[in-house]
Amino acid sequence: MNVASSLAAPHLHRLRSWLLQPTGRKAHRSWRLRNLIHTAFLGVSVVIGVMFYRFVRAAATGSFPLPDRPAGVESFLPISGAMGLKHWWLTGTLNDIHPAATIIFVLALVLALLLRKSFCSWICSVGWLSEKLAAVGRRLFGRNFRLHPWADIPLRGLKYFVLGFFAVEIWRMNAVALGAFLNTPYNRVADVKLGLFFANLGGVGLGIVVGLVVASLLVQGAWCRYLCPYGALLGLFSRLSPVRIRRDPVSCTNCGLCDRVCMSRLPVSTSIDMRDAECTGCLDCLAVCPAQEALTLRAGPKRVPVWTFALLLLAIYLGGYVTARGLGLWDTAIGDLEYAARIQNIHGPEYGHPGGGGYRGD
Ligand code: SF4
Ligand code: SF4
Numbered sequence: 001m002n003v004a005s006s007l008a009a010p011h012l013h014r015l016r017s018w019l020l021q022p023t024g025r026k027a028h029r030s031w032r033l034r035n036l037i038h039t040a041f042l043g044v045s046v047v048i049g050v051m052f053y054r055f056v057r058a059a060a061t062g063s064f065p066l067p068d069r070p071a072g073v074e075s076f077l078p079i080s081g082a083m084g085l086k087h088w089w090l091t092g093t094l095n096d097i098h099p100a101a102t103i104i105f106v107l108a109l110v111l112a113l114l115l116r117k118s119f120c121s122w123i124c125s126v127g128w129l130s131e132k133l134a135a136v137g138r139r140l141f142g143r144n145f146r147l148h149p150w151a152d153i154p155l156r157g158l159k160y161f162v163l164g165f166f167a168v169e170i171w172r173m174n175a176v177a178l179g180a181f182l183n184t185p186y187n188r189v190a191d192v193k194l195g196l197f198f199a200n201l202g203g204v205g206l207g208i209v210v211g212l213v214v215a216s217l218l219v220q221g222a223w224c225r226y227l228c229p230y231g232a233l234l235g236l237f238s239r240l241s242p243v244r245i246r247r248d249p250v251s252c253t254n255c256g257l258c259d260r261v262c263m264s265r266l267p268v269s270t271s272i273d274m275r276d277a278e279c280t281g282c283l284d285c286l287a288v289c290p291a292q293e294a295l296t297l298r299a300g301p302k303r304v305p306v307w308t309f310a311l312l313l314l315a316i317y318l319g320g321y322v323t324a325r326g327l328g329l330w331d332t333a334i335g336d337l338e339y340a341a342r343i344q345n346i347h348g349p350e351y352g353h354p355g356g357g358g359y360r361g362d
Contacts, residue, residue, distance in 0.1 A: 030306040031287040034121065037310060038128050045125040048072045056192055059340040066336045073191050074101035074332075078230050080190055081105030082170055083178050090175040095182045096333035098190070103329060107320040108230070111313060112237035116244070116281035118313050120224060120231050121263070127231075127280075130221045131263065137217035144220040146265065155226045163229035184354045188334060189342050193351065221263050225278075235277035242299045243309070245274040245285060251294040258285035258295060268295070283309070 015036075051070040058066045074081070077098055084102030088094045094102060108119040120127045134144050147155065173181065181187060201209060215222035224231050247258075247268065258268035264278040268285045283306060289295045297304045324330045345351070 030283040033306065033310055034282060034284075037122055037314070041123045042125050042128045044072070045075075052191070052195060055339075056195060056343060059336070059343045062340055062344070064336065064340070066340065069332070069339070071100040071331050072104075073195075074098045075104045076194055077101040077190055078105055079166060079170075080182070080187060082166070083173070083182060086170055086173070087175060087178040087182060090178070094329055095179070097182050097188055098332060100324070100330050100332075103320065103324045107317055108234060109237055110320070111316055112234040113240055114243065114316065115309060115313055116238040116241045116279055117231060117234045117277075118281040118309075119234055121280035121282035122310075122313055123317065126228070127221075127224060130216055130224050133213060133216035134220040134263070137220075140217065145218050147219065158226050159229050159232040162227065163232040166229060181354065185342065185350045186352065186354050189339070189346060189351065192339075192343055192346060196346065220265075224280075225264070238279070238281075239275065239277055243281070243304060244298060245271075245279065245283075246296050246298045247272055247274075248294055248296070251291050253291050253294070255290060257288045257290065261285060261288045273298075281309075 048070040051068065052073045054067045055069045058064075078101070080098045081101035081103075082105055084095050084098060085105055088102060108123075111119045111123075137144055146152070170178075186193070197205070212223055219225070245268065249272070252269065254269060256269050259266075261284045262268055263282060263284065264276070264280060266274060266276050266279060268274060274285075283297065286295050286297060286306065297306065297309060321330070342351075
């Protein structure tokens with residue numbers, strides 16, 4: 001055994017024990033597993049954020065050679081990713097401005113098709129933050145609040161409204177318009193503009209962020225439930241997924257624990273097959289169910305072990321990333337000199353938003 005593996009062995013042993021130890025409420029350890037993977041992805045996002053900050057700061061001051069720009073930052077550009085996907089579909093060529101945005105968008109869709117909205121509950125950093133804010137809210141107020149259905153149902157429609165707006169805009173654009181938009185000065189530095197937006201929040205922006213944080217403390221997953229168009233799209237795709245939670249009414253004791261833990265507030269205890277577009281595939285209902293065999297994860301008639309679900313999710317997402325890198329479909333073609341020149345003039349009028357679906361590049 002070499003020095004590295006002997007140093008790592010106790011840590012791996014402790015991690016395994018943590019994953020497998022009884023939690024006092026779980027027949028298996030899916031909650032711990034999901035939390036570990038979700039937190040690891042959050043860690044990756046933090047590292048990406050720090051790297052991107054260093055890159056932008058060096059580019060703004062012309063400190064060459066610039067540090068590496070992490071292409072993963074494009075995960076925060078889903079609209080550019082969706083436009084890139086349609087452009088790729090129409091032209092057969094993946095744009096080289098933000099190719100990683102399109103690859104990540106495709107991987108999230110593939111995950112939704114196979115493993116429900118697992119992107120939201122296992123990968124997305126905003127989803128992670130939403131869950132933690134809800135947990136803080138429960139500590140502060142003793143509970144999370146529920147809106148009356150008269151408010152809840154129309155508000156849940158908001159995210160589909162926002163999704164519909166973007167979908168129509170992109171639908172109306174042909175290959176020329178999409179190519180022109182992707183090449184605008186605005187889109188070429190959309191990642192930097194997004195970062196600057198959050199770094200320099202004005203009164204209105206700050207008010208919106210504070211409002212969302214307070215809403216997330218009070219109502220579990222307020223952003224995801226009411227506003228996120230990305231989650232809305234993944235939910236629609238997840239309707240086609242063969243994977244779902246199945247309840248066996250014979251084994252079920254009607255304790256209602258699954259309903260109480262479900263972050264999407266789905267009526268698990270009265271369903272047979274949970275195929276709702278709001279089901280994130282978090283598997284928390286499985287984790288809390290005290291009755292053996294009452295809830296199982298299924299793909300068609302076949303039972304899917306939680307470990308298989310988690311490994312498949314990692315294989316698809318990380319495998320997609322490695323494959324894209326290997327095929328040269330990950331890094332932007334924008335060079336450091338261009339980035340530096342654009343960032344130094346980023347407040348100029350040419351970096352304003354060029355318009356939506358009516359944009360024809362002229
Ligand atoms: S039904 Fe189960 S897997 Fe789906 S969101 Fe609710 S707790 Fe998570
Ligand atoms: S499925 Fe499990 S957690 Fe849900 S009501 Fe039945 S026994 Fe309780």
